[in-house]
Amino acid sequence: MPGWKAGLAAGAALLLGAVVVLALRRAGPPARCAPGMVALGPRCCGEGQRLDAGRCAGAPRRCSADLTVTAAGCVAPSATVRIAAGTLRLGPSDWEAQGVVDTREVFVSAFSLDAFEITEQRYAACVGAGACAPLPLRGEPGVPVTGITLAESARYCAFAGGALPSRDQLAFAAAGPSGRRYPWGDTGAVCRRVAFGLRSGPCGWGATGPEVAGSRPDGAAVHQGGQVFDLAGNVAEWAAPEPPEGEFSGTYGGSWADEAAAALRTWNRRLVPVSIRAPDLGFRCVYPP
16 A cells, blocks of 8 residues: 555544543533542542541642632632512413423512521631531531521521521522523533432432532522522522421422422422431522622
8 A cells, every 4th residue: 555545544533432422421411520620439529638527628729710729728709699579480381380380480589698598607607606506517618507496597588687598589590580490491401501310310329418518500590680509409499488388498499409490490399397417408699688
Protein backbone atom coordinates (compact mmCIF):
# COMPACT_ATOMS: atom_id res chain seq x y z
CA MET A 1 0.00 0.00 0.00
CA PRO A 2 1.43 3.40 -0.91
CA GLY A 3 2.49 5.53 2.01
CA TRP A 4 -0.19 8.15 1.54
CA LYS A 5 -2.91 5.49 1.57
CA ALA A 6 -1.52 3.93 4.73
CA GLY A 7 -1.47 7.36 6.39
CA LEU A 8 -5.04 8.01 5.30
CA ALA A 9 -6.16 4.65 6.68
CA ALA A 10 -4.41 5.30 9.99
CA GLY A 11 -6.00 8.74 10.23
CA ALA A 12 -9.44 7.29 9.52
CA ALA A 13 -8.92 4.64 12.20
CA LEU A 14 -7.97 7.29 14.76
CA LEU A 15 -10.97 9.40 13.86
CA LEU A 16 -13.28 6.37 14.14
CA GLY A 17 -11.78 5.51 17.50
CA ALA A 18 -12.36 9.05 18.77
CA VAL A 19 -15.98 8.96 17.61
CA VAL A 20 -16.54 5.62 19.37
CA VAL A 21 -15.05 6.91 22.64
CA LEU A 22 -17.19 10.07 22.49
CA ALA A 23 -20.32 8.02 21.79
CA LEU A 24 -19.62 5.72 24.70
CA ARG A 25 -19.13 8.68 27.03
CA ARG A 26 -22.38 10.26 25.92
CA ALA A 27 -24.21 6.96 26.21
CA GLY A 28 -23.05 6.46 29.79
CA PRO A 29 -24.89 7.87 32.81
CA PRO A 30 -24.23 11.56 33.52
CA ALA A 31 -22.08 12.51 36.49
CA ARG A 32 -24.01 12.42 39.75
CA CYS A 33 -22.15 15.37 41.24
CA ALA A 34 -21.84 18.91 39.90
CA PRO A 35 -18.49 20.28 38.72
CA GLY A 36 -16.44 21.16 41.77
CA MET A 37 -17.88 18.23 43.73
CA VAL A 38 -16.76 14.59 43.75
CA ALA A 39 -18.71 11.40 44.47
CA LEU A 40 -17.61 9.77 47.71
CA GLY A 41 -19.88 6.88 48.63
CA PRO A 42 -23.45 8.23 48.55
CA ARG A 43 -22.28 11.85 49.03
CA CYS A 44 -21.13 14.67 46.79
CA CYS A 45 -18.26 16.39 48.62
CA GLY A 46 -16.05 19.30 47.67
CA GLU A 47 -12.89 18.51 45.74
CA GLY A 48 -10.14 17.62 48.22
CA GLN A 49 -12.48 16.46 50.98
CA ARG A 50 -12.77 12.94 52.38
CA LEU A 51 -15.74 10.93 53.64
CA ASP A 52 -15.64 10.40 57.41
CA ALA A 53 -18.55 8.52 59.03
CA GLY A 54 -20.92 9.79 56.34
CA ARG A 55 -19.69 13.39 56.58
CA CYS A 56 -17.75 15.40 54.02
CA ALA A 57 -14.69 16.29 56.10
CA GLY A 58 -11.66 18.49 55.62
CA ALA A 59 -11.13 21.74 53.74
CA PRO A 60 -12.23 21.59 50.10
CA ARG A 61 -10.15 23.03 47.28
CA ARG A 62 -13.27 23.67 45.23
CA CYS A 63 -17.07 23.49 45.52
CA SER A 64 -19.92 23.74 43.02
CA ALA A 65 -20.39 27.17 41.50
CA ASP A 66 -23.08 28.48 43.87
CA LEU A 67 -21.38 27.39 47.11
CA THR A 68 -18.67 29.05 49.19
CA VAL A 69 -15.38 27.31 49.99
CA THR A 70 -14.70 27.38 53.75
CA ALA A 71 -12.25 25.56 55.98
CA ALA A 72 -15.12 23.45 57.30
CA GLY A 73 -16.58 22.53 53.92
CA CYS A 74 -18.81 23.78 51.11
CA VAL A 75 -21.50 26.14 52.42
CA ALA A 76 -24.43 27.89 50.74
CA PRO A 77 -24.67 31.67 51.17
CA SER A 78 -27.58 33.34 52.96
CA ALA A 79 -29.47 34.45 49.86
CA THR A 80 -33.12 35.07 49.03
CA VAL A 81 -34.96 35.07 45.72
CA ARG A 82 -37.90 37.30 44.87
CA ILE A 83 -40.73 35.34 43.27
CA ALA A 84 -43.18 37.41 41.27
CA ALA A 85 -46.92 37.09 41.78
CA GLY A 86 -48.73 34.59 39.61
CA THR A 87 -51.33 31.86 39.42
CA LEU A 88 -50.53 28.43 40.84
CA ARG A 89 -52.01 25.61 38.77
CA LEU A 90 -51.55 22.07 39.98
CA GLY A 91 -53.01 18.74 38.96
CA PRO A 92 -54.88 18.95 35.65
CA SER A 93 -51.83 18.83 33.36
CA ASP A 94 -50.18 15.88 35.12
CA TRP A 95 -51.86 12.50 34.65
CA GLU A 96 -49.89 11.11 37.59
CA ALA A 97 -51.65 13.60 39.87
CA GLN A 98 -55.13 12.42 38.94
CA GLY A 99 -56.84 11.01 42.02
CA VAL A 100 -53.84 11.99 44.16
CA VAL A 101 -54.08 15.77 44.29
CA ASP A 102 -57.10 18.01 43.95
CA THR A 103 -57.03 20.32 40.97
CA ARG A 104 -55.98 23.71 42.32
CA GLU A 105 -55.78 27.16 40.79
CA VAL A 106 -55.00 30.01 43.15
CA PHE A 107 -53.39 33.45 42.87
CA VAL A 108 -50.14 33.78 44.86
CA SER A 109 -48.88 37.25 45.79
CA ALA A 110 -45.21 38.12 45.34
CA PHE A 111 -42.83 36.95 48.07
CA SER A 112 -39.16 36.29 48.74
CA LEU A 113 -37.87 32.84 49.65
CA ASP A 114 -34.59 31.45 50.93
CA ALA A 115 -32.62 30.29 47.90
CA PHE A 116 -31.23 27.41 49.98
CA GLU A 117 -32.54 25.21 52.77
CA ILE A 118 -31.59 26.45 56.24
CA THR A 119 -28.17 24.99 56.99
CA GLU A 120 -26.58 23.89 60.23
CA GLN A 121 -24.33 26.95 60.05
CA ARG A 122 -27.28 29.34 59.91
CA TYR A 123 -29.20 27.50 62.62
CA ALA A 124 -26.16 27.46 64.92
CA ALA A 125 -26.01 31.26 64.63
CA CYS A 126 -29.60 31.45 65.92
CA VAL A 127 -28.72 29.14 68.82
CA GLY A 128 -25.69 31.31 69.59
CA ALA A 129 -27.93 34.36 69.71
CA GLY A 130 -30.17 32.65 72.25
CA ALA A 131 -33.18 32.71 69.90
CA CYS A 132 -33.31 29.00 68.92
CA ALA A 133 -33.31 25.78 70.89
CA PRO A 134 -30.10 23.70 70.64
CA LEU A 135 -30.38 20.61 68.44
CA PRO A 136 -28.05 17.66 67.82
CA LEU A 137 -26.21 18.65 64.63
CA ARG A 138 -24.21 16.50 62.24
CA GLY A 139 -21.23 18.83 62.49
CA GLU A 140 -21.19 19.69 58.78
CA PRO A 141 -22.06 23.39 58.40
CA GLY A 142 -23.29 23.21 54.79
CA VAL A 143 -25.94 20.50 55.19
CA PRO A 144 -29.56 21.40 55.98
CA VAL A 145 -30.56 21.27 59.63
CA THR A 146 -32.81 18.25 60.28
CA GLY A 147 -34.55 16.64 63.24
CA ILE A 148 -36.40 19.90 63.79
CA THR A 149 -40.06 20.36 64.72
CA LEU A 150 -42.51 22.72 63.09
CA ALA A 151 -42.44 25.11 66.07
CA GLU A 152 -38.63 25.21 66.16
CA SER A 153 -38.53 25.93 62.42
CA ALA A 154 -41.03 28.78 62.84
CA ARG A 155 -38.94 30.21 65.69
CA TYR A 156 -35.86 30.33 63.49
CA CYS A 157 -37.78 32.02 60.67
CA ALA A 158 -39.03 34.68 63.11
CA PHE A 159 -35.43 35.25 64.23
CA ALA A 160 -34.43 35.71 60.57
CA GLY A 161 -37.24 38.21 59.96
CA GLY A 162 -39.52 35.84 58.10
CA ALA A 163 -42.00 33.00 58.57
CA LEU A 164 -42.59 29.48 57.40
CA PRO A 165 -43.92 29.45 53.82
CA SER A 166 -47.47 28.44 53.08
CA ARG A 167 -48.22 25.34 51.04
CA ASP A 168 -49.09 27.56 48.06
CA GLN A 169 -45.84 29.52 48.29
CA LEU A 170 -43.70 26.37 48.37
CA ALA A 171 -45.66 24.78 45.54
CA PHE A 172 -45.54 27.95 43.42
CA ALA A 173 -41.79 28.34 43.97
CA ALA A 174 -41.33 24.79 42.68
CA ALA A 175 -43.98 24.61 39.95
CA GLY A 176 -43.94 28.19 38.67
CA PRO A 177 -46.85 29.67 36.69
CA SER A 178 -46.58 26.88 34.11
CA GLY A 179 -47.29 24.17 36.70
CA ARG A 180 -44.04 22.23 36.21
CA ARG A 181 -43.96 18.61 37.35
CA TYR A 182 -40.51 19.16 38.88
CA PRO A 183 -38.76 22.40 39.85
CA TRP A 184 -36.54 22.20 36.73
CA GLY A 185 -39.22 21.07 34.23
CA ASP A 186 -41.54 18.21 33.36
CA THR A 187 -39.02 15.40 32.85
CA GLY A 188 -35.57 14.26 33.93
CA ALA A 189 -35.68 13.22 37.60
CA VAL A 190 -32.04 12.13 37.51
CA CYS A 191 -29.34 11.96 40.16
CA ARG A 192 -27.35 14.97 38.94
CA ARG A 193 -30.43 17.19 39.43
CA VAL A 194 -31.83 16.02 42.73
CA ALA A 195 -30.55 14.37 45.92
CA PHE A 196 -32.89 11.41 46.34
CA GLY A 197 -32.55 7.66 46.61
CA LEU A 198 -29.29 7.97 48.55
CA ARG A 199 -30.05 5.39 51.24
CA SER A 200 -31.24 2.41 49.20
CA GLY A 201 -30.82 3.54 45.59
CA PRO A 202 -31.20 4.52 42.83
CA CYS A 203 -28.67 7.34 43.39
CA GLY A 204 -26.61 5.93 46.25
CA TRP A 205 -26.43 3.44 49.10
CA GLY A 206 -25.98 3.83 52.81
CA ALA A 207 -26.54 7.57 53.26
CA THR A 208 -27.59 8.62 56.77
CA GLY A 209 -28.43 12.26 56.06
CA PRO A 210 -28.80 14.94 53.40
CA GLU A 211 -26.35 16.44 50.95
CA VAL A 212 -24.80 19.90 51.15
CA ALA A 213 -27.57 22.42 50.42
CA GLY A 214 -27.29 23.71 46.86
CA SER A 215 -24.99 20.95 45.62
CA ARG A 216 -27.40 19.98 42.79
CA PRO A 217 -27.59 23.25 40.78
CA ASP A 218 -28.95 21.49 37.68
CA GLY A 219 -32.22 20.92 39.55
CA ALA A 220 -32.82 24.51 40.66
CA ALA A 221 -36.12 26.28 39.96
CA VAL A 222 -35.41 29.34 37.82
CA HIS A 223 -37.28 32.58 38.50
CA GLN A 224 -36.72 36.12 37.28
CA GLY A 225 -35.31 36.95 40.71
CA GLY A 226 -32.84 34.06 40.68
CA GLN A 227 -32.60 30.34 41.34
CA VAL A 228 -34.12 28.37 44.22
CA PHE A 229 -32.25 25.17 45.04
CA ASP A 230 -33.37 21.78 46.39
CA LEU A 231 -37.11 22.36 46.20
CA ALA A 232 -37.15 18.68 45.28
CA GLY A 233 -35.09 16.17 47.24
CA ASN A 234 -32.37 16.64 49.87
CA VAL A 235 -34.77 17.36 52.74
CA ALA A 236 -38.54 17.55 52.70
CA GLU A 237 -39.62 20.98 53.91
CA TRP A 238 -42.12 22.19 56.48
CA ALA A 239 -45.01 24.40 55.37
CA ALA A 240 -47.06 26.52 57.75
CA PRO A 241 -50.08 24.51 58.95
CA GLU A 242 -53.52 25.29 57.62
CA PRO A 243 -56.93 24.56 59.14
CA PRO A 244 -58.11 21.90 59.76
CA GLU A 245 -54.69 20.19 59.95
CA GLY A 246 -54.50 20.57 63.76
CA GLU A 247 -51.62 18.50 65.09
CA PHE A 248 -50.41 17.75 61.57
CA SER A 249 -48.81 19.86 58.88
CA GLY A 250 -47.77 19.37 55.28
CA THR A 251 -44.22 18.72 54.10
CA TYR A 252 -43.15 19.11 50.49
CA GLY A 253 -40.46 18.19 47.99
CA GLY A 254 -39.40 14.66 48.96
CA SER A 255 -35.98 13.92 50.42
CA TRP A 256 -32.66 12.11 50.16
CA ALA A 257 -34.32 9.00 51.61
CA ASP A 258 -37.13 8.72 49.04
CA GLU A 259 -36.54 6.09 46.36
CA ALA A 260 -39.26 7.02 43.85
CA ALA A 261 -39.47 10.09 41.62
CA ALA A 262 -43.15 10.49 42.53
CA ALA A 263 -42.07 11.94 45.89
CA LEU A 264 -40.31 14.78 44.04
CA ARG A 265 -43.38 16.10 42.17
CA THR A 266 -44.24 19.74 42.82
CA TRP A 267 -47.71 18.71 43.91
CA ASN A 268 -46.57 15.98 46.29
CA ARG A 269 -47.59 16.61 49.91
CA ARG A 270 -47.15 14.49 53.01
CA LEU A 271 -48.94 15.17 56.30
CA VAL A 272 -46.85 14.51 59.42
CA PRO A 273 -47.23 15.32 63.13
CA VAL A 274 -46.00 18.86 63.93
CA SER A 275 -43.82 17.44 66.73
CA ILE A 276 -41.99 14.88 64.57
CA ARG A 277 -38.19 14.93 64.37
CA ALA A 278 -37.04 13.25 61.20
CA PRO A 279 -33.58 12.93 59.62
CA ASP A 280 -35.00 13.86 56.21
CA LEU A 281 -37.11 16.88 57.21
CA GLY A 282 -35.90 20.49 57.25
CA PHE A 283 -37.17 23.91 56.15
CA ARG A 284 -36.60 27.31 54.58
CA CYS A 285 -38.24 30.69 55.26
CA VAL A 286 -40.35 33.20 53.37
CA TYR A 287 -40.05 36.98 53.63
CA PRO A 288 -41.99 40.05 52.47
CA PRO A 289 -41.05 40.90 48.87
